[in-house]
Amino acid sequence: MSSLDDLYRKVIMDHYQSPRNRGQLPDADATIQLKNPSCGDQIQLQLKIEDGHIRDAKYDGEGCSISMASASMMTEAIIGKQVDEALDLANRFSKMMVGEDVDTTGFEDIEALQGVCKFPARIKCATLSWKAMEKGICERCDYDLECGCHKHPLTDAETDDGAISEVKIADSATE
Amino acid sequence: MFGNEIREQFPILKQRVNDKPLIYLDSAATAHKPLAVINAVDDFYRNYNSNIHRGSHALALRATDAYEAAREKVRKFINARHDSEIVFNRGASSGINFVAQSYGMANVNEGDEILISLMEHHSNIIPWQQLAKKRGAVLKYLPLYPDGTIKLADVREMVTDRTKIVAITHISNVLGTINPVKEIVEIAHQKGAVVLIDGAQGAPHKRVDVQNINCDFYIISGHKMGGPTGIGAVYGKKQLLDNMEPIEFGGEMMGTVGLYDSTWKDAPLKFETGTMPIAGAIGLGAMIDFLEEIGMDKVEAHENELVNYALGRFANFPGLTIYGPLTNRSSLISFNLEGVHPHDIATVLDLAGIAIRAGEHCAEPLTRFLQVPATARASFYIYNTREEIDILYSELEKTKEYFGNVFA
Numbered sequence A: 001m002s003s004l005d006d007l008y009r010k011v012i013m014d015h016y017q018s019p020r021n022r023g024q025l026p027d028a029d030a031t032i033q034l035k036n037p038s039c040g041d042q043i044q045l046q047l048k049i050e051d052g053h054i055r056d057a058k059y060d061g062e063g064c065s066i067s068m069a070s071a072s073m074m075t076e077a078i079i080g081k082q083v084d085e086a087l088d089l090a091n092r093f094s095k096m097m098v099g100e101d102v103d104t105t106g107f108e109d110i111e112a113l114q115g116v117c118k119f120p121a122r123i124k125c126a127t128l129s130w131k132a133m134e135k136g137i138c139e140r141c142d143y144d145l146e147c148g149c150h151k152h153p154l155t156d157a158e159t160d161d162g163a164i165s166e167v168k169i170a171d172s173a174t175e
Numbered sequence B: 001m002f003g004n005e006i007r008e009q010f011p012i013l014k015q016r017v018n019d020k021p022l023i024y025l026d027s028a029a030t031a032h033k034p035l036a037v038i039n040a041v042d043d044f045y046r047n048y049n050s051n052i053h054r055g056s057h058a059l060a061l062r063a064t065d066a067y068e069a070a071r072e073k074v075r076k077f078i079n080a081r082h083d084s085e086i087v088f089n090r091g092a093s094s095g096i097n098f099v100a101q102s103y104g105m106a107n108v109n110e111g112d113e114i115l116i117s118l119m120e121h122h123s124n125i126i127p128w129q130q131l132a133k134k135r136g137a138v139l140k141y142l143p144l145y146p147d148g149t150i151k152l153a154d155v156r157e158m159v160t161d162r163t164k165i166v167a168i169t170h171i172s173n174v175l176g177t178i179n180p181v182k183e184i185v186e187i188a189h190q191k192g193a194v195v196l197i198d199g200a201q202g203a204p205h206k207r208v209d210v211q212n213i214n215c216d217f218y219i220i221s222g223h224k225m226g227g228p229t230g231i232g233a234v235y236g237k238k239q240l241l242d243n244m245e246p247i248e249f250g251g252e253m254m255g256t257v258g259l260y261d262s263t264w265k266d267a268p269l270k271f272e273t274g275t276m277p278i279a280g281a282i283g284l285g286a287m288i289d290f291l292e293e294i295g296m297d298k299v300e301a302h303e304n305e306l307v308n309y310a311l312g313r314f315a316n317f318p319g320l321t322i323y324g325p326l327t328n329r330s331s332l333i334s335f336n337l338e339g340v341h342p343h344d345i346a347t348v349l350d351l352a353g354i355a356i357r358a359g360e361h362c363a364e365p366l367t368r369f370l371q372v373p374a375t376a377r378a379s380f381y382i383y384n385t386r387e388e389i390d391i392l393y394s395e396l397e398k399t400k401e402y403f404g405n406v407f408a
Helices: A001-008 A010-017 A067-077 A081-098 A108-118 A120-140 A153-157 B033-047 B059-079 B092-107 B126-133 B152-158 B181-190 B238-242 B276-292 B295-316 B342-351 B363-369 B386-407
Strands: A030-035 A042-050 A053-063 A166-171 B086-090 B115-118 B138-142 B163-169 B193-200 B218-222 B232-236 B254-257 B260-263 B320-323 B332-336 B355-358 B375-379
Touching: A001 A108, A001 B163, A010 A108, A030 A120, A042 A067, A042 A120, A053 A067, A053 A081, A053 A120, A067 A081, A067 B033, A067 B342, A081 A108, A081 A120, A120 B295, A166 B163, A166 B295, B033 B059, B033 B276, B059 B086, B059 B232, B059 B276, B086 B092, B092 B126, B092 B163, B092 B193, B092 B218, B092 B232, B126 B138, B138 B152, B138 B238, B138 B320, B152 B181, B152 B193, B163 B181, B218 B363, B276 B295, B276 B375, B295 B320, B295 B332, B295 B386, B332 B386, B342 B355, B342 B386
Parallel strands: B115 B138, B115 B163, B163 B193, B193 B218
Antiparallel strands: A030 A042, A030 A166, A042 A053, B086 B232, B218 B232, B254 B260, B320 B332, B332 B375, B355 B375
């Protein structure tokens, strides 16, 4: 089953089995709930954003190994990063998901998800938490997806994601 | 069990997927088309493509005859009394929406009740939610029991003098449960409610006799039987259809058109607005011929053998949970394998050439009732074999082993 091994790398299964940053973030600035209605995967992502930095992130949800491992890796990668850096990671991640060669600087474990691009039915599983992250940042920081000042490849590459979302921004976010 | 003679008729099954012979266990999503259907559609476009009911030339007359012949085939297939009781449309979803918007909007009023069950497909939930909202009616759900069935005692209790519509699936697309539709109809009629049976998973697998069931509406999907996509049919009792208003207006459904008002044709044509899926109807007619030639009793017997064989084999599979009743069920099994998410199962099986479905199967309330995020589903049809179930079994064993190892 060599091609299965391309998808289910050890590090992915490690994140699935021992998730990082899974749980609730009581003082979150943004809580994003996303669901992929075609398969039932759902995720709640909570972000704590201060001074243009992602101070903390936690996720919770139900889904397959790929969606949950991706969420775990994503939170690990963005905590402590500047918002722009996180969005840049998302940009490069989505390009990797459609099979493009990308600069993998800062990817670390995320690189293990590269094999997903060979399994088109599973790309949406991998991108769900990343979309939640983008959505949370954009709503929290009032970034406009259409303004062009930030690249949003997830929405460009996968316009037909069909994901249902609900974003709750904490009161402090409007200050 | 059918031999290879049925399977041979389905050219799509001759291919390899991921370098393995295709094993298609997703017929509850859509069934494959035999040569007879493919050829009937090909013949229409190749030899007599024309619009129906409006042309006066030879091809148009031929197309009209073929389209109306398909209606007669549907009538006979489900033993309706009149051709005019068969309305063609786009599929099961559009059929249920049609009844909800036409019959429902005219007959359901504030405080009235609509009764459905927890095992319905979204197509038999959302149209009623919308109707209930628009009319200020109350939507009620028949409860489900752990064995995946509903109880007639609940039907007796929940159908009240305020119940206007009972809508229930003939066969659950997740559990395989075959509902006691005839008995439900009897109870509902005693209180004056009309009954719609969602036959999307019924008509492909069981002999349906709408006069015997005595339902008021029966919903048919073409593609789930092996007909083309984009065609379906609603059976409605004549006196109901005669008194129902169209929900779409325009070409071909009208009688006379004045500047400010118009009249309609008689049912069913008043409901068939614009150019219909003509090739689809003709293809569906060809599929019905195909099934009738086999005999629906034999179809049912073949599928019963398959599902009983599968249930028997999988009963002792360690860590595997099968949902739904163990007896009186249709030819599909939804399951979960401990420690492996259904999507992961589907991916592993796909690499072995096996097509199953993973997810909520358009039945979110039911999935929630089962208290699982998703299930995997293998569904069988006339072309499936015991050997395919054996391969499914051994591939699931490998799946379990693989995930056991990557976790190790």
